[in-house]
Amino acid sequence: MAELYVHTPIKEVDIANMHAGDIVYISGIIYTGRDAAHKRLVESLHENGQLPIDLSDQVIYYVGPTPAKPGRPIGSCGPTSSYRMDKYSPYLMKKGLKVMIGKGDRSEEFIADMIDNKAVYLQAVGGAGALLSRKVKTSQVVLYEDLGAEAIYKLEVKDFPAIVTYDIYGGNLIVDEVKKYQTIKPE
């Protein structure tokens, strides 16, 4: 299990270096997006053939933060469940999206598509929103302001921690780790 420091935009070598179980500290610009924003992105792709935002070699963090208190760049900002974006992610990866950060497992179809697109899936610690907000330096809405917490924000982060969950080699942190501690198999 290695520790990697990467800066956005993400380079091919960064992706190649990531293995399931590695801790990645991300710095630079990342974009937020959850259900409603994903739906709109994909709709606009269907309508215009292009995205309203350039996602090539970028990172999307699945989060809907709480409003920032005065003097702070952002409110609480932990990850939301990623499986809800499984339907939309393939379209964004086709447009160059390389890293997705969320929580929880995702569908087999997603994983296969992710590997085909040489992208990776990382998890941040769910429910650690106050702690993770300390890694965000600035935040700014860039699209869909009417969605409130579900708008797309551009976040400037420093050493934002996440764990590689699915890598491009088929590594799967969840399956590997759960197996080690499982003594009962559910039906």
Added chain:
Amino acid sequence: MRLGDSVRKIEMNFITQTVKELAMDANCNIGKSFIDELREALKKEKSAIGKNVIEQIIENDTIAMENREPMCQDTGLVVVFVELGYDVHLEGDLYDAINEGIRQAYHEGFLRKSVAKHPITRGNTNDNTPGIIHIKLVPGDKIKITLAPKGGGSENMSLVKMLVPSDGIEGIKKLVLHTIFYAGGKPCPPLIVGIGLGGNLEKSALIAKEALMRDLNDVNPDPVLAKLEQELLDEINQLGVGPMGFGGTTTALAVKINSYPCHIASLPVAINLQCHASRHKERVI
């Protein structure tokens, strides 16, 4: 009949203020006893990644408490249980007063507005109302308000299943273990598992939610259920799911089962999962 002296009048803005304070406190302050539970879990957790996750949760909850910030960005759909004394006279609409308290808390407390206007067309009500309000009449001239901001991640992994009597304890266990294993990290373990046994479709779900309001260390007065709670907790923690589903031996901190009589043909089972941001506050006024 004239209202006698035994009837206590309660002003609605007193209810609004109470709800507001409970909602703001619940979102920021998990309570010292819950952090102590996490510390105990940390000692027992076998996975290194699992330990690290629990440490981050403890650090997070401490930052939230000290700085009066929400511990989680999902500040929830607000569930309110009201036990209303027969001898209370309310000088207005109780539902309105509660929703006004929620509205003020979510605005002034910098909490996320997480209520969609319509399940199909979506949109946002922009003030986190309406809450889900359950009112029960009880003897006396007091009002007890229990408030729980409930996150979507764990609620999405919850369910009601109508088992039949012959499924018995084995059937209940199978359903619980299956639900928690396949939910994995999505409901944000370590979990509190609220189970409603019996009643009917809606009653089972309601008592499962009520079970989540119980003290973490209470003992079920029904010996059959007390034994089942313990057995289920042991078995859930052998599933390997672990903190945030990263693998480990701490998948649940507690199992709480509430029950109710049911139809001779039925064995309703509701499973309401609660994430580690187990937020609920109560006050008697």
